Amino acid sequence: MTIQEQYELLEKTVRGYNPSADFAQIRAAFDYADKCHEGQKRKSGEPYIIHPLAVAQIVAEELKLDSESIEAALLHDVIEDTPATHEDVAKLFSPTIADLVEGVSKLTRIQYATKEDEQMENLRKMLIAMSKDIRVILIKISDRLHNMRTMEYQSPPKQKQKSLETMEIYAPIAHRLGMQRIKWELEDLSLKYLDPIGYEEIVSKLDAKKPEYEAFMKRTQIQIDERLNEMGIQHIAYGRMKHPYSIYRKMFNQNKSIDEIFDLFAFRVVVENVGDCYNVLGVIHDIYKPILGRFKDYIGTPKPNGYQSLHTTVMGNDGYPFEVQIRTREMHEIAEYGVAAHWKYKQNGQGAGTEGRYEWVRRLLENQEGADAEDFIHSLKVDMFSDEVFVFTPNGDVQNLPAGACPIDFAYAIHSAVGNHMVGAKVNGRIVTFDHILKNGDIVEIMTSKAAKGPSRDWMKIAKSSEARSKIRQWFKKEKKDENIVNGRSAFEAELKHCGLSMKDVTDSELLPTLLKKVAYPNLEDMYAAIGYGGFTAQKAVSRMQGEINRVLRQRQQEQQALEAAAAKPGKEEAAHIPAPKKVKSEQGIIVEGLDNCLVKFSKCCTPVPGDDIVGFITRGYGVSVHRADCPNAAHRNDPYQTGRWIKVSWGRDTNDSYPTILEVICKDRANLLLDISAALSTTNTFVLGLNTRSTEDGYAICRVEIRIRDDVQLKTLMNKLNQISGVLGVTRPAG
Template identity: 50%
Template structure:
């Protein structure tokens, strides 16, 4: 096996600089070059587990980000991202040499380097908390971390099997959903397949073999379909780019598991994309596609009118191909396609303001909400539940009576909708209408539903059994908070009928014989109070009018 050398580092860095010159000024390129020289000098003779020069890693990570046309500070910080942790470099040196913004980015990435693998729930909580706080401070920190993680996944074969499993699991549970939420699909798909390869190697190899066996047949079918689409679009005088994209292995595997199907029953292994210039052309082309092919009912999705929470926009339709199998066709503008592929990174390509402006936008309201929640949650489990459900899950898009769009986790109910609108709306809910029809409050909402909440000040508040059917972790948090507040109100000292006695010095009880409380001469009369919260013991299931006896044990 050929080992990477210092020559490879120079060659890869040359490729990086040649790419960056496509949009960075000479002064900005100079900043990146100075960062490379500094990092290389500080890392010195350090090696990766593969035996390659350590400096090859930050260069490769920067090359991952090169396709997203980011700013010079991001590339400089990416090249420097390990110097604080792995060398004697200080934050002040970075600030003096490269400015406060680059130093801040490197420090942010270094904090994320301190994350532990998912060995305990508390570690998982700290991982997610640090990532969310880093994102809120500057999204570029997380972009660098994603590139760092992708290159580490590409070289995972050099680590022990135990480390491979832990890193792959963490990648699948945190970094893949994070890339999805940020809309950076190319990174997501590659990390997903690499993690799949290490977490389920037998299934990965089997599926890869099945896909390869049908590749020629599938490519011939897609080529024929693309030619057919090109022909009728040319006749309609529509200028478009038509191409095919194979689905990644893990998405195929997930569909097989979720739908209980074999590989031969999964047909949409490739999606055909049609890129046009304007939004009206998207809908025009959709009509032409439906004229030319047989449409599969119920499979048309309009993500242009209702974008996904991560900003994804496109028209999706499924038609029957010439081979009699379903084929997914995606139609969008070229600008939408770039944004769909690059996710939040497109913010820099189109120079839509500073990173802070992006975090402050409505698109990242979920992030600001999570940062607020992490300060308030009572337990790590509650916070991790909120993140997994409210951040790292698919969503449905429903409407308010005024036509505003609300994003909710899949499986949400009118109760989830009510609490998303406002806590008071949820606390005073007495009923709900979906599409102008009164429905049970545990009805599962689907994309496109129009939801109206019926409230009353005499509702009595949320009920504990709501926790059994609501979906959003934030909803559960609001309900639990209300119930805890009510419990405390009913448990105030003036409600308790307890006679106070002077304090006495505690002594170790005699265990010479088993005595009841009655034998000791001290008695406590427990009076009934319907307003007090009661937890029934599971050991003996006491019921009225049973007498209660207490005794001292070891």
């Protein structure tokens, strides 16, 4: 299918459910994206525009979203992967579309200390955007779905990394949003790369038994249809195989092979109203024998993502157990499409208004305040992706908590004041310990007292939900700041000592700003407070600082050795008794007198290349800086205050392939001047890093060329070539 045919299919799909969509703007978005991505290719070799088109097709076909969502899907990579900016998109389309595109884009322009930090910030940014407009995550999930569908073109490590991220982050977000169909596909595609052998085993065995299984499902569907038609209940009934990941998880949890798992089928009955749901349940239990303990009423107690249905597991007449899900049409649409179902009939981009149902997104962000990267991602997984338990207050209000939750989680879910003043708890009328694990249907009563001293630090370890842990952290942060600083400093110093470091190394005025950046705190006191209240750990603080401290200590030791070597130069009489110097290995092609394996950097003020006369300057914390001997900065080597820091250096035999340097070409301005300079660079096989030209008011031009050069021979050849160009008055190497 050509690109044009794919676009026409997209338009046709949108017309099918939203004939009043703004097709002129959709076409404009496609044309702009096509122009921005021109020349870019995907790993498969296809033009890049294929990907935004496919994402827009998913947004339209699977989720049936509004015009703005289609436009944002087409444009979703332009801010991240092309020179286009948020302002450009806002001006050409609308600020809303620009915000959607920005929300989907990753934070690519920032360097992070760890992969966790980067993942956390990308997730946090996406969740903030999602809390303002839920369509951000719907487009992002569509983007990830298409990437997973085309994952075969990526390298094996990338396949595993992206599949794990999809399994841990995106599939559970789809689940939390109620988008079951997309969730299943994301899980199956991830499993295919995370455990290809396990995936293939399940798929091949299901294929082998397909005729037998299909015959069973057809017989069962006929039985259900016949009985419900007799009762005059309008319905649609159909069966399906459970998807591979669902079977895989069951095999793993129950430690069984696929042949030992019989619960492979699910039937769905969609009816007109809630009353019919319960009537159908009675009919199913009359035809088949229900399995005890396997009935769930999600109509009376909906899931947090809005899912409603009756679930029951029964034993079929053929000896196969199977699940039956009974729901109304509206419930079915929400179960299949989740939050996207609320957008289905929105017209002309007027899509706002349903985010109130997803207040949990904002709560999720608030609960992560003060958490570091690892805790953020861990808490996110627990809150977002765990199974839930439903428990009741004595008044009958439902609270949903993560599986494994205890009374502490329940108390803080009601209100932080209830948690902070809790002195005891009752479950179903009996007093229980704070670490008692709550079960579905428990009635929980929290006992409080104004005289309570507040939460214990041990509660942080017991609480399961990040909401409870966050509120406990906030209490300690506010109420016990001085105590936190003392405890945090003590823990930090103990960890430093354990790693063979001292506080003197950390508080060094030159080093401290770099170390604070590593731990992302403005000062040590704030870091101590965070360690004290549990928002950060002493182990993490020291491990992030340790590498930098050791590097600087090693560097200073080398500098000291260099200074001592320079100060201990022997007189003429002693020279005869000194053995010949050992052969020294060069660093980046530079030999430093008296030192081996010394950190070397080339100064940017004069950009030396092999063949230049050079000198070395011992810097504080960054090794030896190499200058050209004629550099104005090297003129200070006679300064009595710096004499001991200038050191002899020379070019070794093992120089690098090339070195960066700068040429300045002064010439009379004329037409095609830049073309002639480019030709000279090309004929001398010079690698160009940058080219910058400016004209002066008096008819001259100054051209600054950044290049990579092997040695002074190649450099002189190039300079001669440039000097021969008509109008060139001089070629110099700037210094200082």
